[in-house]
Amino acid sequence: MTATLIWTLVVLVAVGLYLSWTAGRLDRLHARIDAARAALDAQLLRRASVAQELATSKVLDPAASIVLYEAAHAARQAEEEQREVAESELSQALRAVFADARQLDVVREAPGGDAAARELTEAVRRVPMARRFHNDAVGAVRRLRQHRKVRWFRLAGHAPFPMAFEMDDEPPPALADRAA
Numbered sequence: 001m002t003a004t005l006i007w008t009l010v011v012l013v014a015v016g017l018y019l020s021w022t023a024g025r026l027d028r029l030h031a032r033i034d035a036a037r038a039a040l041d042a043q044l045l046r047r048a049s050v051a052q053e054l055a056t057s058k059v060l061d062p063a064a065s066i067v068l069y070e071a072a073h074a075a076r077q078a079e080e081e082q083r084e085v086a087e088s089e090l091s092q093a094l095r096a097v098f099a100d101a102r103q104l105d106v107v108r109e110a111p112g113g114d115a116a117a118r119e120l121t122e123a124v125r126r127v128p129m130a131r132r133f134h135n136d137a138v139g140a141v142r143r144l145r146q147h148r149k150v151r152w153f154r155l156a157g158h159a160p161f162p163m164a165f166e167m168d169d170e171p172p173p174a175l176a177d178r179a180a
Contacts, residue, residue, distance in 0.1 A: 032140075
C-alpha cells in the first residue's frame with residue numbers, strides 16, 4: 001500500500017511539473033507574440049510615416065503625392081479591425097507610385113532625397129520580415145494550444161486565441177531591387 005501511494009505521488013508530481021513547464025512555455029510564447037506585434041506595429045508606423053513624409057515633400061507629382069498621402073494617413077489612423085486592409089492599400093499605393101523606377105530617381109535627385117529613398121527602402125524591406133516573425137510566433141502558439149493537454153487542463157488561461165497579421169506586403173519592384 002505504501003509503495004503504491006509513493007509511486008502515485010511521484011507520477012502526480014511528474015505530471016504536475018510537466019504541465020507547469022508546458023504552461024510556462026505557453027506563457028513565454030505569448031510574450032513572444034506581444035514583442036513581435038510591437039515590432040510589427042513599429043515597422044508599419046515607420047513605413048507609413050516615411051511614405052507620408054515623402055508625399056508631403058513636393059518631390060512627387062501631385063497625383064502620386066495625393067495617392068501616397070491618403071494611403072499612408074489611412075494606415076496610420078486605421079482601427080485594429082481595419083488595419084490589415086489599410087496596410088495592404090498602402091502597399092498597393094507604394095507599388096502604384098513607384099511602378100516606374102524613374103520615380104525613385106526623381107526622389108533621389110531632390111535635396112535630401114537620397115536619404116529619404118534609403119529610409120523608404122529600409123522601411124519597405126523590414127515590414128515583411130516583422131510580419132513573418134509575428135506570424136511565426138502565432139503559429140507556434142496555435143500549434144501548442146491545439147494539444148489536448150493544453151485544452152483539457154486550460155493551460156492557456158484566458159489568453160485570447162492569437163491571430164496572424166495577413167496583409168499585402170509586396171514591395172514595389174524599384175524599391176525591392178535597391179534593397180537587395
